[in-house]
Amino acid sequence: MPTRLIVLAALLALAVTSASRAETQAVGKGYAVLYQNSWRTGIDPRIQLQEPSSDAIVTVPVPEFGGVALRTSMRRSDDFSHIANAAPRVEMSFTRLFSFSPGNEYEMRWSTMIPPGYPLDHRQSEIITQIHQSDSDIGSPPVALMLTGNQYQVDVRGDVSLQPAHSFLFGSPLSDEGRVVSWLLRYRPDDTGKTSVTDLYKDGVLVMHAGAVPNAYPGDKHAYLKLGIYKWWWKTRPSEVDERRMYYGNLQLLTRPATTDSLMEQS
Numbered sequence: 001m002p003t004r005l006i007v008l009a010a011l012l013a014l015a016v017t018s019a020s021r022a023e024t025q026a027v028g029k030g031y032a033v034l035y036q037n038s039w040r041t042g043i044d045p046r047i048q049l050q051e052p053s054s055d056a057i058v059t060v061p062v063p064e065f066g067g068v069a070l071r072t073s074m075r076r077s078d079d080f081s082h083i084a085n086a087a088p089r090v091e092m093s094f095t096r097l098f099s100f101s102p103g104n105e106y107e108m109r110w111s112t113m114i115p116p117g118y119p120l121d122h123r124q125s126e127i128i129t130q131i132h133q134s135d136s137d138i139g140s141p142p143v144a145l146m147l148t149g150n151q152y153q154v155d156v157r158g159d160v161s162l163q164p165a166h167s168f169l170f171g172s173p174l175s176d177e178g179r180v181v182s183w184l185l186r187y188r189p190d191d192t193g194k195t196s197v198t199d200l201y202k203d204g205v206l207v208m209h210a211g212a213v214p215n216a217y218p219g220d221k222h223a224y225l226k227l228g229i230y231k232w233w234w235k236t237r238p239s240e241v242d243e244r245r246m247y248y249g250n251l252q253l254l255t256r257p258a259t260t261d262s263l264m265e266q267s
Contacts, residue, residue: 031107031254035098038250040068048093050228052078056090057228064113064180065249072228073245080235084136088235090244091228093132098253100131100189101221105197105258108185110227111249114147116178121241122149127230128246131187134222140165142216142223143187143198150174152207156198158191158214170207180249188258189216189223195258227251 037044039059051057052074062069074090083089100106112128131143139160146153150172157165181203188197191214198210216223229244 030256032256034106034253034255035094036250036252038068039070039248043070043092044097046096048095050083050089050091050093052080052083052088052090057092062113062247064178065111065247069113070227070248071245072248073243074229074231075244076234076239076242087230087232089228089230089232091226091230093224093226095134095222095224098224099134099221100187100216100223100225102189102191102216103258104255105186105188107254108187108225109183109252111180111182113180113247113249114173114177115245115247118173118177118245119241120147120150120173121239123238123240124231124233125153126244127232128228129183130226130230131223132226133217133220134224135217135220138217141226142189142214142220143185145183145200147173152202154200154208154210156210156213156215158193158216159218163214166210166213168208168210171202182249187215189220190214191216191218191220225253 042059043057049057056074057070057072059068060071061067072090074088076088078088080086080088110129125146125148127144127146129145130141132141133139140155140157142157144155146155148169151169152171152173154168155165184201186197186199188195190196193212193214196210196212196215198215199206200208227248229246231244
């Protein structure tokens with residue numbers, strides 16, 4: 001037992017050191033911390049909760065996260081009439097805390113865990129993280145990470161009247177059930193696509209590089225983050241599942257002014 005404890009302590013120290021090193025390197029490149037949280041201290045009261053019931057978004061002990069994580073859950077039978085657009089969702093909106101605007105670059109780090117034995121829905125998708133446009137009446141989010149059957153999918157879009165979204169498929173959610181997945185999004189919003197950056201890393205590996213495509217709505221200076229599950233067709237189209245649940249680790253968002261040199265770093 002003492003040997004095992006020593007090994008666990010060493011692994012924990014290594015993980016903390018690696019995380020600190022990554023943050024130091026990012027800040028060393030001119031990034032500043034725009035926002036970070038710890039679910040251990042509870043849910044920031046400035047976060048807007050869109051939930052069907054008061055226990056749909058809660059902090060809970062989760063050993064896989066090494067402490068406390070956020071749990072989001074909902075049932076198809078829930079009453080969503082009092083939520084935005086009366087659509088099935090259990091989400092947190094960070095609109096009061098920070099926003100994504102042109103002329104800046106962002107590095108966002110967060111983590112997720114799909115519960116063990118989680119049934120995947122092959123008949124319709126569900127968003128699990130999104131950057132949402134400030135005008136909610138003009139279309140789908142410019143950046144959305146979702147589960148589509150047994151694949152991850154990322155949609156990247158600008159003005160929907162000009163062109164459809166660019167969709168990217170990768171990975172296998174089934175293989176990630178019961179384990180923590182670390183995400184890093186590098187994001188430089190540009191509604192023209194000329195200087196845009198939308199790169200997604202999963203457990204340190206680049207899984208999506210959108211290239212020079214529009215990734216923001218025209219003139220939008222106040223796009224914001226939403227964490228949680230959004231299953232827009234759940235009440236109106238066939239589905240293979242009746243319950244949804246997802247766990248989220250702590251969030252960190254870094255930012256710096258966008259420059260030509262920083263764009264070359266990303267390429």
